[in-house]
Amino acid sequence: MSTVEQTLIVAPTEPSDAGITANAAAPGTTSAPAQPVAKAASPARAALRQFLRSPSGVAGAIMLLLLILVAILGPILWPTDPLEIVGLPFAPPDPDALLGTDYLGRDVLAGLIHGGRATMTVGAVAAFITIIIGVSVGALSGFFGGWIDSLLVKISEFFQVLPPLLFAMVLVTLFGPKLTTITIAIGAVSWTPAARLTRAEFMRLRDLDFIKASRAAGAGNWHLIMRVVLPNALPPIIVSATLAIGVAILFEGGLSFLGLGDPNTMSWGLMIGQNRNYVLDAWWAVTFPGAAIFLAVLAVSLVGDGINDAVNPRLRRR
Amino acid sequence: MNFHAITHLADGNPYLLDVNDLVVHFRSGRQRPWTKHAVVHAVDGVSFRVRRGTTFGIVGESGSGKSTTAQAIMRLVPATSGQIVFRGEDIMPLTGEPLRQARKHLQIVFQDPFSALDPRRRAGDQIREPLDLLHIGARSARDERVRHLLGEVGLPPEAADLFPHQFSGGQRQRLCIARALAPEPELIVCDEAVSALDVAIQAQILNLLKKLQRERGLTYIFISHDLGVIQQFCDEIAVMYLGKIAEQAPASTLFTEPRHPYTWSLVSAAAPPGPLRDALKAKYLVNGEPPSPVNPPPGCRFAGRCPFAIDQCRAQQPHLDAVGPEHFVACHRQKELAGPDFTLPAL
Amino acid sequence: MAPVLSVEDLSVSMTDRDGKLVPVLENLSFSVDRGRTIALVGESGCGKSMTALAIMRLLPEGFVVTSGRILLEGEDVLTARNQRMRALRGDTVSMVFQEPMTALNPLYTVGDQIAEALYHHRNLSRREANEQAVEFLKAVQIPAAEHRAKTYPHQMSGGMRQRVMIAMAIACKPKLLIADEPTTALDVTVQAQIFDLLAKLQEETETAIVLITHDLGAVAELADDIAVLYAGRCIETGPSQEIAARPRHPYTRGLLACMPHLAIGQPKPSVWVDLGEIPGMVPGLGNRGPDCAFLARCSYASEVCRSQPQPPLGAIDTGHAVSCWLAREIAA
Structure with missing residues (x-):
């Protein structure tokens, strides 16, 4: 042992x-x-070992890896173009179109595989934007305090009081329903929780003795923020980043469902949004992408919880 | 007080540090949105000088401002006013690179060895940090230096590769001392550095600090609430109460002829058990606790609890006056009050 | 007269990750009579606090009593039903903790918290309970007690809070008070006040006190008896004056020697004399064999110590017992 x-x-x-x-x-x-x-x-390695001990976390990680693998290799395994009309609309699942066709006669399986790429990319990139903005704002706010903190908190509060979905809709409507716009819009409306979390962590850590010791050792603010405080604030931020992926995937689904998806790029949200009126005629065109979103969000949540358990020392016993 | 005239003699100056009228006020919350912020008078005009190669002790209870004084000298909390003349230079106005360079000679060891080390970095990297940041020594020689420092504080060289959670409290404090030693400082501030340790470990660390002082000619500022430790470890001692120095004297004088009623109370509380202690406690131990430093009393800070206080004490602040060689007392009645009799026969 | 508390051959173990039992406390025995105080002394990790929690039957999860009895006025705590145990806690035995801030409920005034205990354990009316609560605050020398009863814990200083804790602990006139490092978090002058207060209250109520502390010097005044614990074993026990004056176990001697005592009225030696030092540290849980647990740190250790398991406590004088093969050679 x-x-x-x-x-x-x-x-x-x-x-x-x-x-x-x-x-x-x-x-x-x-x-x-x-x-x-x-x-x-190292604490990171200990956390990894702890993570690998959690059954649900490992299950989530395996699911997530499979989804990513399918999204990467899928176009090779099932090269049908998801936007191409391959048969009659609303064709039920059969050997030609394994999961049937949608209201335009496009292959649902091809949509799932190719759309997974788009949806998961949107999720990951939007979560990345969320974390970059949130951590920067929260770190500056929490580390310096004073008027910098007051200003940044006011700005985050402004973003917080806007209903995120409506705000994202406005952004997408203004700048056009392209995948990049959607990604940025999602990132731009959902960074405040990460900022609050980072700020709280930085404020907690800022006054600890080892930060002062580093300062006494000649460390400047930049060194303190990047090399000393941030690594210690990272565990909860990683958890929140993981969960932010799930939120962003749902967000993309929601925007597409409301008709604000990018019509030129197949995604899971777009499939649901375009086929939602025909759910009684062709359940497969909506159900399969719905299930895919469910699985992806479930996978990242399980991974997030697993990481949380692994990095939270209070839960580490046994 | 002419005693605090600053000497700028870099050579031949026996004083390494000269703290002059240090004031640290914090702004705390306000009562109502329209009222003014309350001001915490953490340190309120503290002056003292520390001789090279000696240990200057600061003793006091919580809220006395002893730790704030130490951290203000380290420039870790912003001071409101005052001068900190260190190695002949006032380091108070320094910022940026000159401040970083001054820190080479000025290090600190904290009370809690558990929060004083970064849990996510290896011990060796943390001891190396000041060397890297202040560009001390050749890059390639630094690891060797870390191993050497570990040896000096009684830890094996392999300790460099471990993380803080793999050490006990005493070992962590040794790491903190090694880190403080790394840039070859002249002055180390020990802020309650042994208070959180078990007695057996405390003795180990005190002996270690003394050994390092002998070998390296270090100067210490030693902050503690434990009179026994302070008496044995320090050469000169300042007794602080509510942001001010109540009494300052060489260690041998302070416990033979204390002159301030607050010192009497501290001594009687910490005296070894026995009839002498009972007699002292009955006469000198004060009740209650220090008032809040938010609105300190206008006169002598101790007047509210002092059994010997008169009207003048409550109205007017006493000065720190010389009463003997290197012995200073801030008490209006120091001339008339007789000190405690320590020669009470043991029954 | 039977002792208020009698701990007989108590052993506590902890289940580790593999389900193995790791001893935490081994064969601890002591007792305390009415109006008397016993101090359990040792470094952190010696099992002092575990003993207190075992008596209160509040051992954390994973810790089990593997042998022994804990008799509270003749009643075995370990076999008492849960309901009975709840009645005993606070009524017959109560506890004062090291950090009063976390032990008081921040949402209620201190008066209410004391009154609550009285209301539940003493069957008083609300009004009587409130009145008595103020009386108890007066008893622990809190100035302006009527006013203070209406304040919340965070509005009080550390010393005041500790007084409130003591008021709560004595409110139901317990037969036994367990004080776990009650003054460690307090300033020296306040420590002295709290010790005086405990002594005065004990005189009035004849409560038996188990005082847990790491400070062997400070207890000699308050405690009648001392039990020195080391690595979960009692290694020396006896009257406090006797132990303070003539410690026999090398560990007890080491503890006394390494503490810098305040010397008053005498000039300080001009050169530093190294403090007595106990090298190394307490062996960790799971690293404690049948050997004398102090062996690795002991400067007296001889062949007999290395070849034999740790000896049981052997009487050396009236009431003074030591667990050391060399106890007789190490003259007082």
Whole structure:
């Protein structure tokens, strides 16, 4: 059993006895550790090990990997163009079109495979934008405080009071329903929770002694933010980034459902949006993309929860 | 007070640090949106000088401003006014690169070894940090230096590759000391550096600090609430109460002829058990707790709890006056009040 | 007269990740009579707080009592029904914690919190309970008690909160008070006040006190007896004056020697003399064999210590017992 795990067990009762033992010998003497010490049990690696122990987290990760794999390799396995009309509209699933056709006679399976690419890319890129804006605003706000904080908090509050879906609709309507616009719009309306989270983490960490010690060691603000505070604030931010992917995927679905999808790029949301009026005639055209969105969001949520359990020390026991 | 005249003699100046009228006020919340912010008078005009190679102790209870004084000297909390003359230079106005360079000679060890180390970085990297940031020594020589520093604080070289959670509290404090030693500072501020440790570990760390002082000619500012530790460890001691120095004296004088009623109270509370302690406590131990530093009393800060306070004490702030060699007391009645009799026969 | 609390051969273990039992406390025995105080002393990780929690039957999850009895006025706590145990807590035995802020409910005034305990355990009316609560605040020397009863914990200073904790703990006139490091978080002058208060209250109520502390120097005044714990084992026990004056176990001696005592009225030695030092640290859980747990740190250790398991507590004087093969050689 590694040192890390022992430490975790011993921690609640004996914070002082954890880890390497019996080498705090009299000053000046350098005695070797009494027991072999697991080298380099970094917190990140410990968290990964912990993550791999969680059944739901691993299941989510496998699901997510499969979805990504299909999105990458899919066009090779099923090369049909998702926008091409391959048969009659509303053809039920049969050997030619495994999952049937939609209201224009396009192949639903091709739509699923190619649309997955678009939807998951939108999700990942929008989540990335969310995190970049949110972390930058939150970090500056929480680290410097004072008027910088007041200003940035006012700005985030402005974004917070706007209903995000409506706001995104306005942006997409203004700049046109293209995939890039949709992605940016989603990112632009959903960064405030990440900013609040980052700000709170930075404010908590800012006054800890090790930050002051770094400052006493000659560290400037940039070094402190990027190299000292941010790495310590990262675990909850990673969790929120994971969950933001799920939210962005749902967002894309919602916008498309309301008719604001990019008609030139097949995505899961677009498939649902365009076929929603025919759900009674052709259930397959809506159900399969719906199920795909459900699976993708479920997968990222499971992964997010798994990471949360792994990085949250209070839940780490047992 | 002419005693605080600043000497700019870089050579031959026996004083490494000269703190002159240091004031640290914090703004705290306000009562109503339209009222003014309350001001916390954390440190209110503190002056003292620290001789090279000696240990200057600051003792006081929570809220006395002793830690704020230390962190203000480190420029870790912004001071409101005052001068901090360190190595012949006032470091208070410094910013940017000159401040970073000054920090080379000025390091700190904190109270809680658990929050003083970054949990996500290896011990060796944290000891190396000041070397990297202040460009000390050749890059290739720094790892060797880290191993050497670990040896000096009694840890094996392999410790460099471990993360803080793999160490015990005492070992972590050794790491913090190694980190403070890394840039070869002249002054180390020990802010309650042994208070959070078990007694056995505390003794190890105190012995280590003394050994390092002997070997390197270090100067310490040693902050503690423990009179026993302060007495044994320090050469000169300042007793702080509510943001001001109540009494300052060499360690040998302070516990033979204390002159301030607050010092008497501290001494009686910390005296070893026995009839002497009972007698002292009955006469000198004050009740209650220090008032809030938000609205400190107008006169002597201690007047509200002092059993010897008269009207003058409540109205007028006393000055820190010299009463003996290197012995200063801020008390209106220091001339008339007799100090405690420590020679009470043991029953 | 039977002792208020009698702990007999108590062992507590912790289940580790593999389901193995790791001993935390081993064969601990002590007792405390009415109006007396016993201090459990040791470094962190020695099992002091576990003992307190075992007596209150509040051991954290994963910790189990593997042997022994805990008799509270003759009644075995370990076999008592849960309902009975709830009645005992607060009524017969109560506890004062180290950090009063986290032990008080921030949403209620301190007066209400004391009155609540009285209302439940003493069958008083609300009005009587409130009146008595103020009386108890007066008893712990809180100035302007009527006014203070209406304030919330966060409006009080640390010392005041600790007084409130003590008022709550004594409100139901418990037979036994467990004080777990009650003054560690407080300033020295306040510490002295709290110790005086405990002593005075004990004189009035004849409550038995179990005082848990790491400060061997501070307890000699308050405690009648001392039990020194090391790595979950009691290694020395006896009257506090006797232990303070003539410690026999090398660990107890080390603890006393490494504490810088305040010397008043005498000039300080001009050169630094290294403090007595106990090298190393307490062995971690799971690293404790049958050997003497102090062996690795002991400067007296001899062949007999290395070849034999840790000896049981052996009487060396009236009431003074030591678990050390060399106890007789290490002259007082």
